[in-house]
Amino acid sequence: MVVSKQDIYQITVPTPFPVGDVHMYLLTGDVLTLIDTGVKTKEAWEALNDQLKSIGYSVHDIEQVVLTHHHPDHIGLIDQLPKVQQIAAHAYIDPWLTRDQVFFEQYELFYEHFFKRCGVPDDVRDSLNGYRGMIHYIGTGEVTYELTDGDFLPGHAEWQVIDTKGHAQSHLSFFNKKHGTFIGGDHLLYHISPNPLLEPIDQVERAKPLLQYQANLRKCLSLGIKNVLPGHGPIFSNISSHITKQLNEQEERATVVYKMIQQKPRTPFEICQKLFPTQYRTQLVFTMSETVGQLDYLEADDKVKVSEENGVLVYHIKKGLGQSKF
Numbered sequence: 001m002v003v004s005k006q007d008i009y010q011i012t013v014p015t016p017f018p019v020g021d022v023h024m025y026l027l028t029g030d031v032l033t034l035i036d037t038g039v040k041t042k043e044a045w046e047a048l049n050d051q052l053k054s055i056g057y058s059v060h061d062i063e064q065v066v067l068t069h070h071h072p073d074h075i076g077l078i079d080q081l082p083k084v085q086q087i088a089a090h091a092y093i094d095p096w097l098t099r100d101q102v103f104f105e106q107y108e109l110f111y112e113h114f115f116k117r118c119g120v121p122d123d124v125r126d127s128l129n130g131y132r133g134m135i136h137y138i139g140t141g142e143v144t145y146e147l148t149d150g151d152f153l154p155g156h157a158e159w160q161v162i163d164t165k166g167h168a169q170s171h172l173s174f175f176n177k178k179h180g181t182f183i184g185g186d187h188l189l190y191h192i193s194p195n196p197l198l199e200p201i202d203q204v205e206r207a208k209p210l211l212q213y214q215a216n217l218r219k220c221l222s223l224g225i226k227n228v229l230p231g232h233g234p235i236f237s238n239i240s241s242h243i244t245k246q247l248n249e250q251e252e253r254a255t256v257v258y259k260m261i262q263q264k265p266r267t268p269f270e271i272c273q274k275l276f277p278t279q280y281r282t283q284l285v286f287t288m289s290e291t292v293g294q295l296d297y298l299e300a301d302d303k304v305k306v307s308e309e310n311g312v313l314v315y316h317i318k319k320g321l322g323q324s325k326f
């Protein structure tokens with residue numbers, strides 16, 4: 001009986017983004033798979049080639065790519081791997097790789113309309129450049145094998161797909177139950193708390209990414225994870241204390257927002273300006289995602305309610321909670 005031996009190698013390449021280096025993982029098995037493909041820069045390409053060489057491989061050996069999510073630091077070099085037969089990922093990654101113009105137009109319209117409802121003034125919304133500023137860091141291709149929660153990775157039967165939406169609507173992680181190893185993309189990071197980003201899920205609906213992210217953090221508590229191989233930062237264990245700390249810190253951030261609404265009803269943009277007095281001008285999607293996330297959390301917790309006044313959302317304290325436990 002042939003017992004296949006599986007090895008995992010971590011490959012680290014630089015990015016031009018504030019997050020710093022990004023990790024990919026080379027997985028041996030029935031096929032040679034690269035999980036994530038870094039960012040599309042010359043520096044990342046050279047680092048990938050050098051590190052593959054140091055472990056006895058080359059880019060010509062990689063047969064399959066598996067992706068954790070669609071952000072540009074994770075899908076960059078995908079079109080520079082000449083022997084790749086299959087790209088396995090969440091379906092939401094496909095429009096990014098294929099440059100689906102209809103998808104991009106709807107994606108940009110979503111932010112335009114939703115931020116208007118959040119009270120973001122025209123001159124601030126004008127600074128939105130959607131996906132366009134990032135597209136040259138992203139490779140081209142097509143998802144040829146769609147992954148969903150509970151699937152096993154093709155060619156790696158011990159690795160199960162875990163839906164970890166929140167940071168991105170395409171986010172998947174990969175878990176080897178036998179070894180307790182979790183390849184977590186940006187879902188579980190040791191040194192930073194991933195920003196659950198607002199994204200449309202279709203033409204009219206948006207996801208509630210902070211709620212998704214928290215539910216998927218709690219799900220991770222029960223999987224039996226021993227080691228996390230993350231997309232950024234150190235490999236780590238001690239999962240339950242890490243997740244508990246993240247959930248507590250988030251509760252503290254929600255308390256700050258609750259107190260603002262206790263003073264007076266406010267629009268999401270008014271809250272965003274108070275939380276991020278300067279950053280909102282240059283990082284509107286990040287800062288509004290954080291703000292709306294806290295509002296979704298407080299609303300789900302029955303602490304606040306929302307009304308619409310002249311087409312703009314306004315958050316109020318729920319009656320009877322003026323002297324809440326906060």
Ligand SMILES: [Zn+2]
Pocket residue numbers: 019022071073074186231232
């Ligand atoms: Zn990342």
